[in-house]
Amino acid sequence: MEWEKFAKELTVETNSKILLLVLDGLGDLPVQGKTALEAARTPHLDALVSKGVCGLTDPVFMGITPGSGPAHLALFGYNPCKHLLGRGVLEALGVGLDIEKKDLVARGNFATLKNDLIIDRRAGRIPTSENENLCRKLNNSLKRQEEIKIVLYPGKEHRFVAKFSGEGLSDSLSDADPQKEGKPRSYTQPLSQEAAETAKIVNDFLDEATDILSDSPQANTILLRGFSKLPSIPTISELYKLKPIAIAHYPMYKGLAKLIGMKIIHPEKGLKALFKAVEKNYSDYNFFYIHVKKTDTAGEDGNFEAKKEAIEEVDSFMPGLLALQPEVLAVTSDHSTPCLLKSHSWHPNPFLLYSQASQPDKVMVFSEKECSQGYLGRFQAVYAMPLMLAHAGKLKKYGA
């Protein structure tokens, strides 16, 4: 996998446009003989397939179920085994938090302490509103420090994100979480010498927060895990000379896109607004990452009908996308989320690339089964980016 090494050298700036439409979790397993994609009526996607080139992608490699981070990084041409996003960073992106290079973030739980033992790692899954109140209380009550600023951001139920801002913070820290119930509170341990000072800051904070929360009946302490900082990752513009924009509803995907230098916008709810945003921004960018969440949500819920309907709804917007006459339109998923499994899986993703320069294969229907017969065969998702760039005329010849 030498693509990243070649990217800077081989890419050229052009006006040609690439649309990458990601139907999150699209890949599926059959339910009563058909996958959601096979069951859905998709005349416009099928028409595209018959003119384009298809295949099946593995986000990382065969058998690996990826999180959304590696799955998307691969689609954007980054080696997902090299660039790792910490859990804390992912969680922070998920709540729409801005993170800077000097920030250290961690996932947090409110938890219940009794007789010096953690008896509930989730504090009885307190309501989100209580979580919000507790975060506000902590943010207001924590002693102000000159050099380090600590802020908690509430998530759903017992979950929050803690952000430590200041110079010299390290993420080389063990989890401050006993992992099991019935054990005492746990402090973070520095995993390298340079993290000793940060560990002290975190552990002082854990004590202080536990003091402040001592009146709460259930949520009277906190656990922190997945300490992480922003990875050092080249932007899409640096690598490919593209002007990229992310058109997505969910914070995590916007955050991830922002991390690699994409312009972020905030479309109104619904697919209509999502696709309208492509049109509105069409002249100002040349790489459009369009993220549809519905397919994944339906898969996670095991809701086959909802997944099928989401696919059919997306299909109805294809003529609008094509009317923009992009040089390349690719449609795929970041990972599979089979309704049967109700979770991300390792199954490959159908991949379709339509372009004037694509070599039509025998595939006539957009489905997992048919895509496996396409010219592209089964390939690692990291090659989607060189393929899209090549078809858009944005790659120079390699060698003489």
Add this chain to the structure above:
Amino acid sequence: MEWEKFAKELTVETNSKILLLVLDGLGDLPVQGKTALEAARTPHLDALVSKGVCGLTDPVFMGITPGSGPAHLALFGYNPCKHLLGRGVLEALGVGLDIEKKDLVARGNFATLKNDLIIDRRAGRIPTSENENLCRKLNNSLKRQEEIKIVLYPGKEHRFVAKFSGEGLSDSLSDADPQKEGKPRSYTQPLSQEAAETAKIVNDFLDEATDILSDSPQANTILLRGFSKLPSIPTISELYKLKPIAIAHYPMYKGLAKLIGMKIIHPEKGLKALFKAVEKNYSDYNFFYIHVKKTDTAGEDGNFEAKKEAIEEVDSFMPGLLALQPEVLAVTSDHSTPCLLKSHSWHPNPFLLYSQASQPDKVMVFSEKECSQGYLGRFQAVYAMPLMLAHAGKLKKYGA
């Protein structure tokens, strides 16, 4: 890609013969529904396909359009991302120049200088005959030096190759080319300390050549770029214990083959002479690289009919090749040159391997579309060599 590492250990010397027939630029995009290969009548190739095993290859990886250098190196089992041939070396091979380890070569242009500015980087594309006269004049007029010998070799129009021979020359040099017109002459800069002395030699030569050319109306200065030396690359015999011969008409392919230790011959013009040369040399070698240029030339010209005819002509020589009873006959292209694009492209190459030991797949017709359905699937061209060696009984078991 670990093949090169395994090659020496696993290969065994045998008398079995491998014929690798390269139809340069064969892969195509459909014109009026068919590629040149689909349109061509190829009864003999189709018969081979039905008994052999097929696939589609990517010379480097998906999306990458290779030059002839990396594309051929991959077919010979070399990692094309590791072994790079400098532009100067390729150009020198292209004009049929002998290069030795101590030589430094560069691509040159005659150019027009006016009021100390380069006003035409190609000297009005002077006729080749004038180029030849100017090279002769320079070769005769340059001051003889004891340690460094400089010779210019004319190419077409304004192009030439400059060869510097001597001890201690470095190719770590920037281009001596302002790249744009309207700028002053440009000198080479050493890109490492060891290249300082070489840069001085090159820059003195540039001044001297410009003095000698001062009378010429158009071609009154020169530009040099792509400084390069022979790469250090193991030979085919070292890696695979083969006795290889290249049967090709064009200097660049012969030069490239010579670089990796193949015996070079000079067949008469025409495909008949080319294939006759295989027969003539059959008993003395066991690896035959047979290069057909016509298919690529037709693709570069956008001449669909000529490409189709070239393929049909090649097909007619297949019975002759088969009569030799080689253990392996592989037919493929180094890269695609679609008539529609009139240039090399990133599209995959049809690949056919016929042998007594090949596992026949469902493919019955030699075409891009059918090959995509073969057992070999889509694979990197670098694996063509281990496949050919294996089918020829030249690879030992790996591990116990």
